Amino acid sequence: xxxxxxxxxxxxxxxxxTLLEAAEARLGFAVALTDGIVFELDADGRYLEIWTRSEExxxxxxxxxxxxxxxxxxxxxxxEPFMERLRGVLxxxxxxxxxxxxxxxxxxxxxxxxxxxxxNRRTVVFLIRDITQHKLMEQRLLQADRLAxxxxxxxxxxxxxxxxxxxxSSNLNFIAEGVALLRQGLKGPLGAAELARLxxxxxxxxxxxxxxxxxxxRIQRLTGNLRTFARGNTEARGRANVRxxxxxxxxxxxxxxxxxxxxxxxxxxxxxxxxxxxxxxxVFLNLLINAVQAIPEGAPERNEVRVRLFTEQxxxxxxxxxxxxGMSEEMLKHVFEPFFSTRPVGAGTGLGLSISHGIIHNxxxxxxxxxxxxxxxxxxxxxxxxxxxxQAETAATAPTNPT
Numbered sequence: 001x002x003x004x005x006x007x008x009x010x011x012x013x014x015x016x017x018t019l020l021e022a023a024e025a026r027l028g029f030a031v032a033l034t035d036g037i038v039f040e041l042d043a044d045g046r047y048l049e050i051w052t053r054s055e056e057x058x059x060x061x062x063x064x065x066x067x068x069x070x071x072x073x074x075x076x077x078x079x080e081p082f083m084e085r086l087r088g089v090l091x092x093x094x095x096x097x098x099x100x101x102x103x104x105x106x107x108x109x110x111x112x113x114x115x116x117x118x119x120n121r122r123t124v125v126f127l128i129r130d131i132t133q134h135k136l137m138e139q140r141l142l143q144a145d146r147l148a149x150x151x152x153x154x155x156x157x158x159x160x161x162x163x164x165x166x167x168x169s170s171n172l173n174f175i176a177e178g179v180a181l182l183r184q185g186l187k188g189p190l191g192a193a194e195l196a197r198l199x200x201x202x203x204x205x206x207x208x209x210x211x212x213x214x215x216x217x218r219i220q221r222l223t224g225n226l227r228t229f230a231r232g233n234t235e236a237r238g239r240a241n242v243r244x245x246x247x248x249x250x251x252x253x254x255x256x257x258x259x260x261x262x263x264x265x266x267x268x269x270x271x272x273x274x275x276x277x278x279x280x281x282x283v284f285l286n287l288l289i290n291a292v293q294a295i296p297e298g299a300p301e302r303n304e305v306r307v308r309l310f311t312e313q314x315x316x317x318x319x320x321x322x323x324x325x326g327m328s329e330e331m332l333k334h335v336f337e338p339f340f341s342t343r344p345v346g347a348g349t350g351l352g353l354s355i356s357h358g359i360i361h362n363x364x365x366x367x368x369x370x371x372x373x374x375x376x377x378x379x380x381x382x383x384x385x386x387x388x389x390x391q392a393e394t395a396a397t398a399p400t401n402p403t
Contacts, residue, residue, distance in 0.1 A: 036127060036128060036130075037051070037126075037127075037128040037129075038052070038126070038127055038128070039126055039128070040118065040123050040126075041070070041086055041124055041126070042122060043087075043123070044069055045071060045079060045082070045086060046067065047066050047069075047070075047073075048123060050062050050065060055105075056105045056106050057104055058104060058105075059104055071083075089115045089116070089117050093117050095117075096114075096115040097112070097113065097115070098112075098113055098115075099111065099112050099113070109132045110134075110135040113126050113127070113129075114127040168215040171208040171209070171212040172208075174205070174208045175208050178201050178202070179205065181198075181201050182198055182202060182205075185197070185201075238274070238275075239272045239273075240272060240274070240277040240280055241277060242273055242309065242318065243270060243309055245278075246267065246307070248281050249285040249288055250284075252285060253285065253289065253292065259300060260296065260297050260299075261291075261295050261300050261303035261304050261305045262300060262301070262305070263304075263305050263307070264304055264307070266310075267309040268309055268311070270310065270311050270316045271311065271316060272386050273316055273363070273365075273383040273385055273386060274363065274364070274386055275363035275383070279359045279363070282359065283356040283360060283381065284318065284320070286356045287320045288305070288320060289352065290353065290377075290379070291321075291322035292305075293324075294322050295322060303323045303324070304323050305320070306319070306321045307320055307321075308321075314384065314385055315365075315384055316382070317380065317381070318381040319379070319380050319381075320379050322377055323376040325376075326371045326372050326374055327377060328373055335353055336353050336356075337354060360381055360383070364383075364384055365381060366381070366382045367382075368380050
C-alpha cells in the first residue's frame with residue numbers, strides 16, 4: 001500500500017524557494033562585508049540580480065538597472081566589450097578575469113572582474129572588486145621606476161644635449177660674424193672679387209645654419225623622448241608601435257652605451273601590437289640600462305649590445321643581448337622578482353625588471369632571460385601582433401567597459 005507522506009510539487013517548490021531566498025540572503029550579507037559587487041547576467045546581457053553594499057560603485061541605481069540589458073543601460077558600443085567576455089564564458093565554460101575603468105558616483109574607478117558560468121543555467125555571475133587604490137599605487141611605482149631610470153642616465157643625457165649645444169653656439173657665432181661681413185661689404189662698391197667673397201661668406205653661413213638646425217633637431221628629439229618617457233601616459237592602451245618605442249629608448253641610452261659597447265641594431269618593420277607604447281618604452285629602457293650596467297666602462301671596442309626586432313610565428317620579438325658579466329642559474333631564477341638586483345646596494349631599486357615583467361604580462365606577452373656567467377645575457381620580449389584586419393584600422397583607445 002502506497003504511503004502519502006504529505007509532499008506535493010507545490011511543497012517542494014516552496015521549499016526550494018525558501019532555500020534560494022536563504023542563500024541569496026547569505027550572499028547579500030557576505031557582499032555587504034566587502035567592497036565588492038556581485039551581479040548575474042543572462043545570455044542577452046540582462047541584469048538578473050545585483051548584490052552590493054553601496055550603490056556608489058554602480059554606474060546606475062540598482063532599481064534602474066535590474067531587468068535591463070547592458071546595451072540598454074550603457075549603449076551598444078560601450079556594452080560590446082563586456083558582452084564579448086560574457087559570450088566567451090558561456091561558450092567555453094571557463095572563468096575569465098579582466099580589468100576595466102568606469103565613471104561612477106565616486107568618480108573614475110578601476111575594477112577587477114571575475115566571471116564564472118552558473119551551472120545548469122545560461123547565465124554568468126561577475127564578482128567585481130574596486131582596485132582603484134591598487135592602480136594608483138601601481139602608477140606611482142611605475143613613475144618612480146621611470147624617474148630612477150632617468151637618474152641613471154642623467155650624465156649621458158646631459159652630454160647628449162651639451163654636445164650639439166656647443167656646436168650650435170659656435171655656428172651661431174660664426175653666422176653672426178658672417179652677417180657682419182656681408183653688411184660691411186654691401187655698403188661699398190661691389191666688383192667681381194667682392195661679390196665672389198660675399199657669396200662664399202653667405203654659403204659658409206648657410207652651411208653653418210644647416211648644422212645648427214640639425215643640432216637643434218637632435219636636442220628636440222631627445223627632449224621629446226625624455227618628456228614622453230617621464231610623463232608616461234601609461235594607461236593609454238590601444239595600438240602600440242614597437243619599433244617607435246624601441247628607437248625612442250635607444251635614443252635616450254645611446255650615449256651611455258657608447259662608453260661601454262658597440263651598439264648593433266637590426267630592426268625590421270613589424271606589425272603593431274595591442275598595448276601601451278609608453279609602457280613599452282619603459283620596458284625597453286629598463287632592459288637597455290640592464291645591458292649597460294652589465295658591461296664595465298673603458299673597452300667599448302671589445303663589447304657589444306645587439307638589439308633585434310623581428311616577427312616570428314605571429315609574434316613581434318625584441319631581443320636585447322649584451323656581452324657583459326652574465327648571471328648564474330640561481331640568479332636567473334630570481335631576475336624578475338621585486339627588489340632582486342645583481343648591482344651593489346644603492347645602485348638600483350631592484351624593481352626595473354619586475355615592473356617590466358608585469359607590463360609585458362598585462363599586455364598578454366612574454367618576457368624571458370637567458371644568461372651565462374662571463375658571456376653575457378639576452379632578454380627576449382614576445383608580443384602578439386595585431387591581426388592584419390586591425391592593422392589597417394584607425395588607432396583608437398579601447399572603449400570603457402560598464403559595471
